[in-house]
Amino acid sequence: MPEISIVIPCRNEAANLPLLLDEIGAAMVGRDFEVIVVNDGSTDETTSVLAAQAVLRPFPLRHLRHEKSAGQSLSVRSGAWAARGDIVAMIDGDGQNDPKYIPVLVDALRQAGPGFGVAQGQRLKRRDSKIKQLASRFANWLRKAVLHDETRDTGCGLKAIHTDILRKLPFFDGTHRFVPAFVIQEGYRVVHCDVVDRSRRHGKSNYGIFDRGLQGVLDLAGVWWLRRRRRRMPKTVEIRHG
Template structure:
């Protein structure tokens, strides 16, 4: 089968969620509008996640995995997924399943005209503190990037893979994917998606790394913007 869409699933110590991830993504793959595969990226988990991922991939031909030697963070896991994707389209979803794989269809409907389509979580099921910190972080980021996106932390995105592979990722840059597509003169769009409470496992982000980290990363983005190299080949000798 020739796949057209790769769903990246970054994970770190998510053993309590992985069988549900297998079930929900298997259901989605069976009715996805295009041929789709799943790529787990194990970010150096210290629990039983890697063993479970290996079992899942053994019994599902459309599921693959890569595993880090040690924990390197969400941005590294997403970059590794981009690097190993071989399909024209790449997306990702968090292993906590607070977003619904079926909502990939909403993003795929728009991706033809755009280079990145991201979900924006409606009626968020997180705590007041988490929602407030995300709101503040998004406002800070938007004031630096002017990307017009309301929820870049939404863990449901679809991106054209050739654009994804040109993103010079650094720690924290997963929050700036729309802005990095704009640096490539690409087009971006946000689409409302459903959101659910986390029912298993532990959240990996807290107040400090939702606010302090993104604020510092904004200055890294400004440096990147000033120094970003963008070109388009219009002619070459084969």
């Protein structure tokens, strides 16, 4: 069984996937891992590209396909429940996230100890358009002010999280932007790692700016409500007698 499951949610990223898989292979040399690509209803050549890549790769490459696009968060959910590793590392399929940070995040999570549930990437030197950067900056400020999730940038696709914790989190369209808040709700802490963003190589963004503004605000209100209605999970210890 692999120790690490790398989950890549993607939609119409056929042109970006081969190089991304090259980079993942180089970054993960000496580690026991699998790659799970969640094809979120792609209409390009993603299926045929992954079929060809699966033959070439020395590591397990698994292809999950949504018949219809369900969004990035539910793609992560599909990958989480298919994962065979103890840790799930998440990375976007557009090439903007650099795979060299995957082992950095995994090691940071392990070294942080059992009280930490997720290692969250935080982007430096953003390569997005100015308007997207401003929208993201405002969304992160608002989210942090409301949820107090200790995180500067939850929109970064690079994360490493214990698989059992990831499977406990609620999933809806937009969950991936609130992972630190939900992990804290489960009674764990967050470790942060700075990462450097890159420009997209091919194609265009398939997922919007903070889920298109208004939707992101509604999601934030929903997450605030969930956290208000549910107490933080207590640590439970079995006491044996006799």
